[in-house]
Amino acid sequence: MAESLSILVIDDNPIRASIIEAGLRDAGHASVQVIADIDDVARRIGEIAPDVVIIDLENPNRDVLEHFFALSRTIKRPIAMFVDKSDPAEIEAAVDAGVSAYVVDGLRKDRIKPILDMAIVRFRAYSRLQSELEAARNELQGRKTIDKAKGILMSTRGLSEDAAYALLRSTAMNQNRKIVEIAQALITASELLGP
């Protein structure tokens, strides 16, 4: 087996970082370091001597990181952003997934690609998880809004719960809007008019 690569993951999101780290370890990479703070990266990059650096594309410190790599006194070997010119889709997939990778000079492409592919898959999985959580939160919030609007209709117009819901639904259909929007409008109006 080829010599194990030293991989540095820079991420201030601990959940995502652990998802990436676990993936790398599962793939047999024993030497994985995770650092959240860019100042720690500055301090420790010489000692870690990474072959591959993986960073969240939205991390504002990418410019700082690239400058470290350009300074020969911080690191022993030049590091550059990983770009496989024979495979332009790879870089696009990485940027789409929100991940950016840097590798030391001279490292063979076929050794990097599986690492980057794995990072892309894990970043995507994390984003999906995030959007599902977000959707669930919105759903819950929506349900609360509708319940509150139903309550207003029940107390002000003496409707049953079912009738209140039916009124919200038919109003939404007539106006071509979502029930939750009608519910929110009703709550706002009731707050404006209310006691």
Add this chain to the structure above:
Amino acid sequence: MGLTQIVAGYVPLLDSAVLLATEEFGFAESEGIALKLVRETSWANIRDRIAIGHLDVAHMLGPMPISANLGLTPLDVPVIAAMSLGLGGATITVSNAVWAAMAEAGAPHDGAPGPTGAALRSVVAARAARGEERLRLAVVHPESAHNYALRYWLAASGIDPDKEVEIVIVPPPFQADALEARRTDGYCVGEPFGSISVHRGIGRIATTKGQIWQMSPDKVLGMRAQWAQRFPEQLAALLRAATRAARWCEDPANHVALSAMLAREDRLNVDSTMLLRAISGKLQFEEGVVQTLPDFFVPYSRAANFPWVSHAMWFYSQMVRWGQIEHTAENAVKAMGSYRPDLYRAALTGMGMAVPGANSKIEGDLAEPLAVGAQGGQLIIGPDGFFDGARFDPDRLDDYIAAQRG
């Protein structure tokens, strides 16, 4: 008829104003463009997303297209600047401790770069004599107008930027935090990130980029050369819309509306009062000390939107000066082609807005504003002086580079 969508990236800074106003105040729409703005967190992101085509155009550091064409960027994609997004706009801020030492050494209150630089030189020398650490100064990117302005000022003041101070990179929104935590002693950055340290009582504006080099270039509207070639009508429409937006931004009647828009959470997400000060040229160098600099940020007049080839060449000369690129005839030609005044001029023809007739000028030649020959009307440019009185003649690039090598 439907609008044509153009996706535009920006980094939240004062000088993204022209691009944001192009969308927000209807200038894009009146040219048939739906401008989709995307806020980015780093210049590396702008560079990568432009290169792979996620963004059609972007608010860019002036030297970025040159870096791309000289092969200093990871992806080999030619990039051009078709418009400048304004002149001036940046400050040099130092910590209270450094300012106190500078004031003691005779730094003036008005930011005059000569005596301010001389005071800093005394501070740097005194620290070295006491065996203290070098001052650490931050910029936002190695290939930026800020890095070159800071280094120019230091070098002309007798301070070696590589040996006598340390220059590091810090993203704009983190500059004040780094200063407060004493990780840095000062920085050069676009507004409002200098004023934020003044507001927080942790720093003092020592001078401004526009005092070091009057009417100096900063950000540009950049894009892939291929995109410009493929969609010439869209590009021309965008340049017209952005130029009208720039004129609107400069009008004092619109300064309050502009700063309120920029201050929004989904834009720069900073205090609008601070932005208004920078936009109207009334900066607080320290709490209570207001410095009126009418040219602090010039979004439109003085041919502020014209992508002068001489600006590209000056940036190139500084890339060479600080060892970022080797000077060869071939590299100089690539740098020259990175700015495209021809595209800008063609787009503005017949609009009744004056555009310079020349592509280049001698930088540092104008001590006073000057009326020049222009296509489409009267145009006043300058002053464009460097504080040390030097001139940059792009036709004598080799001499300039040799003289700076010293």
